[in-house]
Amino acid sequence: MVEQSLLIARAAFVVLLYLFIWRVVRLSVRDVRAPQESLVLSAAAARAVGLGSALAEPTRPRGGASLSVVASAVFPVGTRVLLDGDLLIGRATDCDVVLEGDETASGHHARTRRTADGVVLVDLASTNGTLVNGVRVDSERLLADGDTVRIGTTDLTFEADGSR
Amino acid sequence: MIGRLRTPRNRELVNLLLVAAITVSGFLAVFVARDNAVSTVSLTYAGLFLAPYAAAHLFLRVVLPAADPYLLPCAALLSAIGEIEIYRIDPVLARTQSLWVGVGIVVLVVVVRLFDDPRRLEALRYTAGVAAVLLLLATVVLGTSVNGARLWIRVGSFQIQPGEFAKVLLVVFMAGYLRVNGEVLTHPTRRVLRVGIPALRHVVPLVALWGAALVLLVAVNDFGSSLLYYAVFLAMLYVATGRPLYVGGGIAAATVGGAAAVRGAAHVRERIDTWIDPWRTARGSGYQIIQSLYSIADGGVFGSGFGRGFVLIGHDTVIPAASTDFIYSVIATETGLAGAAGLLLVYLVVVFRGLKIASVADDTFTKLLAAGLAFALGFQAFVIVAGVTKLLPLTGITLPFVSYGGSSVVANFGLLGLLLCASARANRLEGRG
Numbered sequence: 001m002v003e004q005s006l007l008i009a010r011a012a013f014v015v016l017l018y019l020f021i022w023r024v025v026r027l028s029v030r031d032v033r034a035p036q037e038s039l040v041l042s043a044a045a046a047r048a049v050g051l052g053s054a055l056a057e058p059t060r061p062r063g064g065a066s067l068s069v070v071a072s073a074v075f076p077v078g079t080r081v082l083l084d085g086d087l088l089i090g091r092a093t094d095c096d097v098v099l100e101g102d103e104t105a106s107g108h109h110a111r112t113r114r115t116a117d118g119v120v121l122v123d124l125a126s127t128n129g130t131l132v133n134g135v136r137v138d139s140e141r142l143l144a145d146g147d148t149v150r151i152g153t154t155d156l157t158f159e160a161d162g163s164r
Numbered sequence: 165m166i167g168r169l170r171t172p173r174n175r176e177l178v179n180l181l182l183v184a185a186i187t188v189s190g191f192l193a194v195f196v197a198r199d200n201a202v203s204t205v206s207l208t209y210a211g212l213f214l215a216p217y218a219a220a221h222l223f224l225r226v227v228l229p230a231a232d233p234y235l236l237p238c239a240a241l242l243s244a245i246g247e248i249e250i251y252r253i254d255p256v257l258a259r260t261q262s263l264w265v266g267v268g269i270v271v272l273v274v275v276v277r278l279f280d281d282p283r284r285l286e287a288l289r290y291t292a293g294v295a296a297v298l299l300l301l302a303t304v305v306l307g308t309s310v311n312g313a314r315l316w317i318r319v320g321s322f323q324i325q326p327g328e329f330a331k332v333l334l335v336v337f338m339a340g341y342l343r344v345n346g347e348v349l350t351h352p353t354r355r356v357l358r359v360g361i362p363a364l365r366h367v368v369p370l371v372a373l374w375g376a377a378l379v380l381l382v383a384v385n386d387f388g389s390s391l392l393y394y395a396v397f398l399a400m401l402y403v404a405t406g407r408p409l410y411v412g413g414g415i416a417a418a419t420v421g422g423a424a425a426v427r428g429a430a431h432v433r434e435r436i437d438t439w440i441d442p443w444r445t446a447r448g449s450g451y452q453i454i455q456s457l458y459s460i461a462d463g464g465v466f467g468s469g470f471g472r473g474f475v476l477i478g479h480d481t482v483i484p485a486a487s488t489d490f491i492y493s494v495i496a497t498e499t500g501l502a503g504a505a506g507l508l509l510v511y512l513v514v515v516f517r518g519l520k521i522a523s524v525a526d527d528t529f530t531k532l533l534a535a536g537l538a539f540a541l542g543f544q545a546f547v548i549v550a551g552v553t554k555l556l557p558l559t560g561i562t563l564p565f566v567s568y569g570g571s572s573v574v575a576n577f578g579l580l581g582l583l584l585c586a587s588a589r590a591n592r593l594e595g596r597g
Binding site for chain 1: 175183185190192193234241283286347469472499506509516517520527
């Protein structure tokens with residue numbers, strides 16, 4: 001009885017240990033291949049980390065408005081920023097999206113604002129300007145699905161709500 | 165629906181349940197081997213041990229739902245294996261250790277509350293740097309000597325090991341320093357023989373750190389910490405600049421300094437001699453490492469099983485310092501190659517997650533912080549495991565989360581808290597890791 005249970009406990013320990021490692025490695029590798037699975041926050045999770053109100057209604061379809069990096073010196077291409085509430089974009093470290101090391105971006109370069117009509121991009125009197133589809137934004141501009149936004153050296157594509 | 169269930173925290177819960185099962189099977193084996201009967205007391209022990217982790221999990225669910233789901237279960241697994249072996253060596257020590265794990269979880273909670281945005285730490289970089297130097301100086305001046313190395317400070321009935329805390333503080337300082345100065349080191353303006361050489365004033369702090377590591381080696385006789393701090397420093401320098409020149413130059417400088425130390429200081433030479441041929445001093449300085457090697461060999465592929473290994477002679481351990489520095493040898497005796505290799509894989513997973521957090525993070529400070537912390541943890545495990553297996557000269561340093569010791573446990577939970585904060589911030593951005 002004692003011998004058997006000892007053997008079972010030993011075997012269980014080794015099997016479970018490797019099961020744990022296998023599980024973690026398998027899921028981690030999947031993370032690398034298909035990042036969206038574990039990195040997109042659910043509405044409740046986003047609210048809890050203080051990501052604002054845009055994603056707050058749990059009934060809304062997933063994939064709210066977002067900006068995706070298409071070319072950049074400072075961000076990996078494919079990085080997607082969810083536009084929930086006001087996001088401050090710029091070189092300063094207190095921004096929500098930090099364009100670190102990009103000398104062509106201003107400290108507080110631009111911000112996004114959600115309105116009833118959609119997402120409005122506001123240029124914060126930046127030195128080199130904010131371009132939408134190659135045109136400099138005067139003070140602010142309503143973004144349409146597919147618009148290309150250029151801030152400093154970073155190009156981003158705007159996707160409106162539920163466009164996925 | 166499935167998508168909503170696959171949140172990071174639900175994943176963490178599943179992983180923690182798996183760890184709980186491993187813990188129960190381990191404690192069960194130790195109890196059966198000791199009392200020759202199957203008892204439910206082991207379940208109580210495992211439950212008590214796991215309670216702080218359950219609390220930490222619930223806390224993260226509320227405060228940091230986007231944090232990495234693998235770090236906490238890995239830490240739980242490492243400390244569970246440590247706790248099982250410590251219990252097997254000395255039940256009284258195990259009780260103290262579980263108390264320290266509780267304190268560690270409290271520290272983790274405080275760290276997460278204070279620095280849920282890790283960039284807040286950047287303002288404290290000089291404070292962290294000064295605090296780290298003061299802690300290390302305190303060890304040199306006030307330290308008491310244990311096994312020839314001065315690592316401990318006695319405060320009342322307590323002994324604290326400031327080096328463990330200094331490790332975390334140094335990473336914070338380096339991350340802050342390199343975020344500001346990384347640029348000038350990456351793109352120096354002066355060129356010598358077509359190789360960019362940064363201006364002297366930018367190099368001075370780096371040389372100072374090299375000197376500090378050497379002082380640690382010679383004055384404090386702490387080879388392990390010296391190697392750990394220096395390796396973390398080089399790794400972070402490489403992450404910040406991407407220039408192999410610094411790593412090569414750093415290793416060359418360390419080799420020159422180390423060689424001088426071996427020539428100049430008798431205790432350093434003795435350490436090296438013991439490493440090369442411990443059998444020559446088998447009854448003296450070589451005793452510990454020889455006992456360790458025999459214990460590991462004794463374990464074979466699957467080990468003797470928990471509670472069954474040749475670990476204790478009467479009330480003494482076969483290897484001196486078995487519950488602290490040499491716990492890896494004890495684990496290798498009782499769980500064999502399978503268990504010991506599994507343990508190392510868990511460390512690799514932690515380092516991998518740390519580097520992944522660094523690659524996803526969107527600001528340099530968080531990147532450097534996550535990479536530095538992950539590297540520090542992984543390299544510390546490497547240094548002590550290499551020491552007890554005679555790959556490197558032996559050195560007194562703890563195996564993170566596994567070894568017995570309050571300072572080590574508490575400092576490493578603080579480190580884990582910072583990594584969790586960094587991952588939560590990094591995961592705000594959806595991107596390709």
